[in-house]
Amino acid sequence: MTTKNVYFNHDAGVDDLVSLFLLLQMDNIHLTGVSVIPADGYLEPGADASRKIIDRFGKYTVEVAKSNSRGKNPFPAAWRMHTFFVDALPILNESGTMEAPLSPLPAHQHMIQAIRAQQSPTTLLFTGPLTDLARALDEAPDIEAKIEKLVWMGGTFEKGNVQEPEHDGSAEWNVFWDPEAADRVFKSQIEVDLVALESTNKVPLTLAVRNRWAAERNYEGIDFLGQSYACCPPLVYMETNSTYYLWDVLTTASVGKPELVTKKLVHCEVIPDGISQGRTIVKEDGRPVNLVYDLDAEGFWSYITGLARESAP
Ligand code: AGV
Ligand code: CA
Numbered sequence: 001m002t003t004k005n006v007y008f009n010h011d012a013g014v015d016d017l018v019s020l021f022l023l024l025q026m027d028n029i030h031l032t033g034v035s036v037i038p039a040d041g042y043l044e045p046g047a048d049a050s051r052k053i054i055d056r057f058g059k060y061t062v063e064v065a066k067s068n069s070r071g072k073n074p075f076p077a078a079w080r081m082h083t084f085f086v087d088a089l090p091i092l093n094e095s096g097t098m099e100a101p102l103s104p105l106p107a108h109q110h111m112i113q114a115i116r117a118q119q120s121p122t123t124l125l126f127t128g129p130l131t132d133l134a135r136a137l138d139e140a141p142d143i144e145a146k147i148e149k150l151v152w153m154g155g156t157f158e159k160g161n162v163q164e165p166e167h168d169g170s171a172e173w174n175v176f177w178d179p180e181a182a183d184r185v186f187k188s189q190i191e192v193d194l195v196a197l198e199s200t201n202k203v204p205l206t207l208a209v210r211n212r213w214a215a216e217r218n219y220e221g222i223d224f225l226g227q228s229y230a231c232c233p234p235l236v237y238m239e240t241n242s243t244y245y246l247w248d249v250l251t252t253a254s255v256g257k258p259e260l261v262t263k264k265l266v267h268c269e270v271i272p273d274g275i276s277q278g279r280t281i282v283k284e285d286g287r288p289v290n291l292v293y294d295l296d297a298e299g300f301w302s303y304i305t306g307l308a309r310e311s312a313p
Contacts, residue, residue: 003030004148005118006255007111009067010034010050011128011174012041012083015248017049018228019127021221022249024058025307026256032122033114035107037067039128039177040075041083049087051100056092057221057311058100065103065110069131071177073164073278085231091224108135112143121148124190125255127248129174130154134181137188149191153251154182155280156197157266157291162278163241171278172197175270179278183270192289193263195254196280199292200245203300204235212305221311225304249304254292257303262294 006029010016023031034054036046043066050064086092103110111132115122124147126133133150136143154174162171175182186192213226232244254261267286271279 001028003028004255005030005032005120005122006125007032007114007122008034008125009037009107009111009128009132010126010248011037011039012043012046012049013079013128013248014082014086014228014232015244015246016041016127017053017086018225019248019252020050021053021057021224021311022252022256022304022307023125024054025221025311029256031062032118033065033110034062035065035067035110035132037069037107037128037132039071040173041080043067045083045087047102048098049083049092051098051102052087052092054100055095055098057224061100063101063103063110065105065107067107067132069107069135069178071129071131072179073176075173075177082231086228089224089227091220091227108132108139112136112140115143115146118146121146123148123255124150125252126150126152126154127251129177129181130185131178131181134178134184137184144188144190147190149193150185151193151195151251151255153195153248155194157268157280157282158198160279161197161241166275167277168275170276172280175280176278179270179272182278183272186270186287193254193292194289195247195251195292197247199261199295200247200250202295202297203246203250205229205232205244205246207234207236209301210234212301216305216309219309219312221308222305225308250295250300253300253303260296260299260303261292263290263292266291
């Protein structure tokens with residue numbers, strides 16, 4: 001089977017870490033590096049949890065780097081605490097060791113090095129803000145030609161999920177954390193697949209999903225899914241600001257199995273400042289992105305549970 005080079009930059013949320021676990025199970029993917037940015041999570045437990053997931057569930061080892069980027073608009077601490085929960089899961093701490101190497105380089109330089117080290121182009125998977133990519137492009141413009149595409153969970157052309165004073169609510173959080181970085185990346189020539197908020201409406205975390213995982217907890221990997229998502233409230237009565245969708249996991253699944261999603265070309269731009277900062281808007285002469293607007297939800301659930309089932313060592 002031919003494999004695709006993927007470099008993964010994530011921000012240490014529950015679905016970011018679950019995404020790493022799933023990437024490691026994909027036979028058609030060669031993970032060339034992982035980096036962690038402290039946006040919707042904390043840095044130390046984010047890097048530690050990543051290394052432990054690689055140790056426990058990876059068929060090969062992968063180097064992990066920590067970002068030294070800082071955002072403009074911080075995520076709520078209550079959400080960020082989830083990183084500590086995943087990092088503390090007994091299944092990740094049974095061995096009491098951390099073997100996966102930690103890079104001495106900051107994330108953006110680690111990514112530059114990882115892209116340059118491959119003969120063939122690399123697909124970038126980002127499930128948090130784009131700060132490290134914006135910095136990498138400024139420091140090493142040569143990498144742009146070696147980036148196959150960017151697959152990003154970010155943005156929305158419908159309703160935003162930022163509810164903060166001094167903002168109008170129109171933005172998605174990964175853009176809002178560092179709107180200037182998203183603007184910088186959108187000004188590059190890199191092809192972008194966008195998994196926006198509306199792309200994930202069909203995959204909320206519900207009790208039915210939880211129960212399916214619980215019923216199969218004898219599989220170590222499915223138990224890991226259930227345990228990880230145990231700290232997020234499920235969608236029961238109505239959507240709230242704390243409702244969880246499988247945002248990053250869908251984005252990751254679309255890299256491993258592109259036929260799960262349907263995309264359309266949209267021209268857009270990012271609003272870099274002001275009360276709508278981080279908003280993505282459709283604009284006729286804006287930059288093109290491939291927006292995921294539909295998906296095979298049942299195919300998605302069986303793909304990720306199938307990967308998790310096969311993860312047993
Ligand atoms: O906006 C979605 C992004 C995804 O990358 N994150 C969570 C995913 O990792 C921010 C976010 C929005 N609502 C949240 C978020 C919530 N209720 N809890 C935690 N994070
Ligand atoms: Ca994320």
